[in-house]
Amino acid sequence: MGTWDIGPLDNDTAADFGGDLDEAALKEREAMVRGALQRAADSADFLGAADGERAVAAAALVAAQHPDGEPTCAIYGPSEPLPEMPADLRKLAVDALDQAASTRSELAELWNDAANGSKWRRAITRLRDVLEPPVPPQEGALFDV
Numbered sequence: 001m002g003t004w005d006i007g008p009l010d011n012d013t014a015a016d017f018g019g020d021l022d023e024a025a026l027k028e029r030e031a032m033v034r035g036a037l038q039r040a041a042d043s044a045d046f047l048g049a050a051d052g053e054r055a056v057a058a059a060a061l062v063a064a065q066h067p068d069g070e071p072t073c074a075i076y077g078p079s080e081p082l083p084e085m086p087a088d089l090r091k092l093a094v095d096a097l098d099q100a101a102s103t104r105s106e107l108a109e110l111w112n113d114a115a116n117g118s119k120w121r122r123a124i125t126r127l128r129d130v131l132e133p134p135v136p137p138q139e140g141a142l143f144d145v
Helices: 012-023 026-041 049-064 088-100 106-112 117-131
Strands: none
Touching: 012 026, 012 049, 026 049, 026 088, 049 088, 049 106, 049 117, 088 117, 106 117
């Protein structure tokens, strides 16, 4: 695994994905992000590490456009602007992250064996929380006790 840190773009595959986005026409970039997320989310069998790394990077790009999201790495992420990502990609990104961190993921297996595996899982959880924040309780709601 050509990985140098726990960030979503801190590996060779994700950095290459960022470069591929830069080389693509602006109108193709959303479809590339969607495709990376869809491949991971729809993985019925075992998710390969490269597909998992691309999905985590794509999820980070979607999360970066959320007001609570963090900017992506300027060095390894795409340097060209991305179009505004549609809201439906947030749910797809959550599904892709869930799959990438599951027991049916080579990427998760690799991180389970790594010294920083727990930090990587916390980073995935932070991304997921931005994409699918918990619903706050409604004020004045009645609860059965």
